[in-house]
Amino acid sequence: MKYFKLFLLVAAVAFFGSCSDDKETQNTNKDVVVEMETPTFSAKEGAGAVKVPIKVTGKTNGNVYVTLAVKEVGNNPAKEDVHYYVTDKTITISDGTGYAEYRAVDDKEINDDRTFEFEIVEAKGATIGAQNSCIVTIKDNDKDPYDRLQGKWKLTGYDNDGKTVSWNVTITEPQKKLADGSDNPSYDYEYGYYLYMSGLLEIPTSSARLNFYYDEGSGQGYVAFDCLGETNLASDLNFGDFTGYIKIANDNIGSTSPLMGNWNSDFDTVTFQPNGGILYAVYDKSDNSLKGYMGKTTGIVLTRK
Structure with missing residues (x-):
């Protein structure tokens, strides 16, 4: 299977101004x-x-x-x-x-x-x-495991060549507002049951959904990459000759089983199944055809920053 390298376009905007030309003015209208x-x-x-x-x-x-x-x-x-x-x-x-x-x-x-x-x-x-x-x-966010998992983490793992990868990722609860400012209709359904991880593959706009489960009686729980192969990790990416999107799939191609991770008692480490991993499937936006896989990450461990 052919692997594709991701190319992100970075736009830099420079602003140059003269104090004499663009002097800021104070409002003078009444009734403000x-x-x-x-x-x-x-x-x-x-x-x-x-x-x-x-x-x-x-x-x-x-x-x-x-x-x-x-x-x-x-x-x-x-x-x-x-x-x-x-x-x-x-x-x-x-x-x-x-x-x-x-x-x-x-x-x-x-x-x-x-x-x-x-x-x-x-x-x-x-x-x-x-x-x-x-x-x-x-x-305070230190009582509830759902809250304690949120924040900044260092994700480490291994790529398809066995080399170590490391990315800064952030885990958050579902957003109350969508990008257009409207209410998120899924917020009440997802809050307390799902978390979102950004920063995978060093793509700032990436967002991977994590299933959250916690049994208060036993004090046991887990997070998991779920809906593998169904939800987008990142969209509208420039791959050179086409614009595409990425879905997370199970490392075991054809399986949709979640990849589960367990946290330690201090909530500063989350270790996912060592014999499992996730694939990054690339699709062409124009016809939704599978173009290939960007690689995989196995042996995933999160360490609190």
């Missing part, structure tokens, strides 16, 4: 209001960079500049630069919506949820509205 979009917001501890929305209402003719402050609130307050880090406290809003961004520390310790508050303390180009603050809850 800026405020936090919601009074409360929550995200899991291991969610990475989290964006809390800030909204501007009213017609603007320039930018709105917002200065934020944070403070500890609640029974178990989150401390800045200990439990979370704020990306920037000065926000420029040009299109009606801006974001206060923070990143929580994923401490791998079981604790109560922590809270802090974003407050708009100054605005230029707008009046601060009544909803000037938002209480953020950092939800």
Whole structure:
């Protein structure tokens, strides 16, 4: 069987500007209001960079500049630069919506949820509205195995020549929103039962579905690459002479049995069946014909980063 090498097109966009030519202007229109979009917001501890929305209402003719402050609130307050880090406290809003961004520390310790508050303390180009603050809850993710498996991992294994491969992958829960901003109709069905792994083959847009099972009584569970041969790993890829997509298949061609993995007690290693693996099947998008296999990965082990 012929193997195909994947070619990804990378587009680089360079921006060059002169301060004198592209000087940013501040809104001067009246009746423009800026405020936090919601009074409360929550995200899991291991969610990475989290964006809390800030909204501007009213017609603007320039930018709105917002200065934020944070403070500890609640029974178990989150401390800045200990439990979370704020990306920037000065926000420029040009299109009606801006974001206060923070990143929580994923401490791998079981604790109560922590809270802090974003407050708009100054605005230029707008009046601060009544909803000037938002209480953020950092939800602990170290109690439930479903949550504990989420985050960044190093995947290692062997290719079809027996050489070691290693990729940085990320495991997440199903997305609540689709790419177009609409609600994901499968979210309620999938949450708690499926996880998604991105980063396979070093393709940023790849997404492999993992089945999740946990028996609370026995404390035993597993994750598994499932629906092998059915769901796409990555789409709209440039293979040179055709545009195609990749499906994950069982290393045992013709089998659709899932490839199962078990985690250790510290949830820092997941080891998949050592005698099993996954194949990467390449299809032509124009006629859905199988073009061949890009190779395989066997002896898969995930190690927490």
